[in-house]
Amino acid sequence: MRKLSRLRRRKITAPVLLFLALIVVGNAYAFIGATVTTSGATASNARSTMVDEGRQIFLRGCSSCHGLNAEGGGIAPALIGVGAASVDFQVGTGRMPLADMSQQAMRKTPVYNEEETAALAEYVATLAPGPAIPGAAQLTYERDGNTAEGGELFRTNCAMCHNAAGQGGALTQGKYAPTVMGVEAKYIYEAMITGPQAMPVFGEKAITPAEKLSMIKWIKAVESEKGLGGASLGKVGPVTEGLVAWVLGIGLLIGIAVWLTTKSR
Amino acid sequence: MSNKELEPLQDPGLPAHAHRKADHDEAAANRAERQVAILFLLSALGTVLFIYSYIFIENNIYIYIPILGNQHAQQLFLGLGFAIALFFIGAGAVHWAKTLMSDTEVIAERHEMRSSDEDRAALIATVKEEVGAVGLGRRSLIKRSLALSLGLVGISPLLLLRDLGPLPGDVLNQTTWAEGVHLVTDPGNRRLRPEDLEVGAVAHVLPEIEDPEHRSLNSIAKDALLLIRIRPEEFRLDAERLSWTYQGIIAFSKICSHMGCAVALYEQTTKHLLCPCHQSTFDVPTGAKVIFGPSARPLPQLAIKVDDAGYLVAAAPFNQAVGPSFWERKK
Structure with a gap:
């Protein structure tokens, strides 16, 4: 020391x-x-690896219809500027790649897993700016949505195609508006901002993000709504109700009429 | 061949009446009686179920029924109980009538409807005598005042026909749209700029008014408008109609020219507008020309422009009446 x-x-x-x-x-x-x-x-x-990976997947799986540079072709639209949200919706719900060339791309088990879908979206987003995938921080419909307002918006903007109870409905020549029941909030949001297939675009100004959250909240409320009035018959209105009334109801009445008039032995 | 063989077929008449088993077999009759009683008892059980579900089943219980899905238990059993109660009363009554009530066929004789001459003469004499007794023939003041009061009562319902009016006048030809009226979103009442609509986008709009909270339904039924944006080069319109659009944004009345439903089913891919009620199909690039369905006229197009602040406004009122045809509609 x-x-x-x-x-x-x-x-x-x-x-x-x-x-x-x-x-x-x-x-x-x-x-x-x-x-x-x-x-x-x-x-x-x-990030660039992801874009590269997305490009590779695109070249393998999508370019035969959408073109080598996503410029589109005779049977498929250009993907330049459609944005990540569009890719996430189409590929994430399994609509793309198409199973066949019918009128409507149907929801099915996705071909690509989450990372591959994300990579594809990342790649297509680099082609030109477009709508981005809404994050969980944006989809706070439980907290920020207003069910009543959402219902009003849905009835004005969506009900004519997707049915007043969101059950979906027919369009022309085999096309149809699918049901919105059981669809993840992210995909509902993406469908509104990108306008997939026959659906028009409902942009962020015409229907604000807050209004979109309200619509999602209303859809989720309808989804979990319990049936108070007996069989809902698919909630599609007069078609199934008429079918049941004419086939079951009148069938039952005919049976009773036959019983009434048979002579007992 | 003899004459007898040439005669037409004899009317075989009604088959002999066959009595039912219960008519001659006491055991069968007793069995039928028990069956009827069982049907009535089932009805009674239905009523018991109805009362039980009303009193004892909680209002928040849902049960799963195959095919029907989750059902509200109380409503389900109330309905079932009442249906059983009513149906089995009827079923029991019918079974009773068919098996046990007398089935002896009775012939009811038909008589002439006209009364005998004496009865008719007697009636006429009575009426004449009574009228003379009341004195209507002499007391003309009573007769006339009574006729007046009865007549007035009789024609007074005609007055109520007035409620069918007044005639609509020019109301059906007018909407709130006029030059400079802003287009606002429905619902939301926000003004729109052209850049708020992407190509392929639609927006449902109404005219801006001072008090949007109390917009009258009658005005919405005429003012509702659909904005659609497509690529400007896709329009196939004459110069005047093209000048009514703004950078690919075209505005159509949402009220179907057939029966007045809200035409808003827009297919972005085919650029067709469909009416959900009767499938009238309008082609947007050619100015909503009818390409399918019962509608007789294109949807009226509203001329739009942008004001100094960059918001979409109407450039002029509609040039024709919107909605379905009516007698006084100007062609």
Whole structure:
């Protein structure tokens, strides 16, 4: 201890210590700074890898119809500027790739998994700006939606095709508006901002994001609504009701009429 | 061949009446009686079920029934109980009538409807005598005032026909749309700029009014408008109609020219507008020309433009009456 205190009192000690401290701080800074820059580089690398991967999937799975550069073709539209939301909707719900060339792309088990879909979306989004995939932070319909307002919006904007209870309905020549029951909030939102297939676009200004959340909340409320009045018969209105009345109801009445008029033995 | 063989077929007459088993077999009759009683008892059980579900089944219980899905238990059993109660009363009564009530066929004789001459003469004499007794022939003041009061009562319902009017006048030819009226979203009442609509987008709009909370339904029924945006080069319109559009945005009355339903089923791919009621199909690029269905006229197009602040406004009122035809409609 005594030796140490003697050393401390020497004239040279302060400059030497300062020098050493500077070296330590400098090296540490260089080391940390280097780490920061390398991690940044990794992120952007990962992004471009994802785009590359998406491009590879696109070339393999989509380019035969949509063209090598997504410029579209005789049977498929251009994908430049459709945005990530459109890809996420079409591929995520299994509508694309098409199973056959019929009028309507149907919802089915997706061909690509989540990462592949995300990569495809990332690639198509780089072609030109378009609607982005709504994140979970944006889909706060439980908190921000207004069911009554959503119902009003749905009846004005959606009910004519998707049925007043959201059960879907027929369009022309084999096309149809699918049911919105059981559809994830993300896909409902994406369908509104991208206008898939025959559906028109409902942009963020014509129907604000808050209004869209209200519509989703209303749809979810209808979905979980319990039947109070007996069999709902698919909630599609007079078609099934008429069928049941004419076939079951009148059939039963005919049976009773036959019983009434048979002579008992 | 003898004459007898040439005679037409004899009317075989009605078959002999066959009595039912219960008519001559006491055991069968007792069995039928028990069956009827069982049917009535089932009805009674139905009523018990009805009362039980009303009193004892909680209002928030849902049960799963195959095919029907989740059902509200109380409503289901109330309905079932009442249906059983009513149906088996009827079934029991019918079974009773068919098996046990007398089935002896009775011939009811038909008589002439006209009364005998004496009865008719007697009636006429009575009426004449009574009229003379009341004195209507002499007391003409009573007769006339009575005729007046009865007559007025008789024709007074005609007055109520006035409620069928007044005639609509020019109301059907007018809408709220006029030059400079802003297009606002329905619902929401926000003004729209052309850039708010992407190509392929639609928007449901109404005219901007001071008090949108109390918009009258009668005005909505005429003012409702659908905005559609397509690529401007896709229009196949004459110069005047083209000048009514704005950068690919075209505005049509949403009221079907057939029966007045809201035409708003828009297929982005085919650019067809459909009416959900009777499938009238309108082609948007050619100015809503009817290409299918019962509608006789294209949907009226509203001329739109942009005001100094960049908002979409009407450039002129509709040039024709919107909605279905009516007698006084100007062609």
